[in-house]
Every structure is written in structure tokens, then in C-alpha cells.
Amino acid sequence: MKINYLNQGMVKKSYRCSLLGHRFVETKKINNHFSEYECDVCRLQATNDYRGHKITLTSKLKDINETLFYLNLKKEFVARFYFSKKDR
Numbered sequence: 001m002k003i004n005y006l007n008q009g010m011v012k013k014s015y016r017c018s019l020l021g022h023r024f025v026e027t028k029k030i031n032n033h034f035s036e037y038e039c040d041v042c043r044l045q046a047t048n049d050y051r052g053h054k055i056t057l058t059s060k061l062k063d064i065n066e067t068l069f070y071l072n073l074k075k076e077f078v079a080r081f082y083f084s085k086k087d088r
């Protein structure tokens with residue numbers, strides 16, 4: 001069911017992207033190295049690998065990104081908290 005729905009959406013609009021390429025817009029910044037993107041035309045979600053290449057965002061990658069995102073938040077929070085305390 002889920003797979004059928006995804007395929008239908010892709011078949012409808014992706015011919016434009018296969019001709020012109022996806023028009024990716026950054027939807028979420030994970031950290032300095034990773035971001036999530038969504039194509040403006042066909043709504044394909046993507047992320048980038050460690051070399052900066054765009055790859056399709058699978059649910060597994062989404063989980064990894066989510067984890068990285070929260071780890072980064074935690075890191076930033078700890079750094080800010082630690083340094084603001086140290087400054088005083």
C-alpha cells in the first residue's frame with residue numbers, strides 16, 4: 001500500500017525532474033556536514049552523504065539524520081552551557 005502510493009506520486013511528476021534534474025530546497029540542517037532536502041517539483045526527499053553527494057532519503061537514513069540532529073543539538077547545548085558558565 002505504502003509502496004504503491006509512493007510509486008504513483010513519482011510516476012506522475014518525475015519525468016520533469018528526469019529531464020531537468022531535481023530542484024532541491026534545503027528543508028532541515030542536521031549539522032555542518034549534513035542537511036535534508038526536498039525537491040520543489042516532485043517532493044522527493046534527499047540527504048547528502050559524507051562526500052556531499054545527494055542521495056535519496058530512506059526511512060533508515062531519516063532515522064540516522066534524526067539521531068545526528070539531536071546529538072548535534074545536545075552537543076551545542078552542552079558547549080553553550082559549559083562556555084557560558086566558564087566565562088563568568
Ligand SMILES: [Zn+2]
Nearest residue numbers: 017022039042
Ligand atoms: Zn524532483
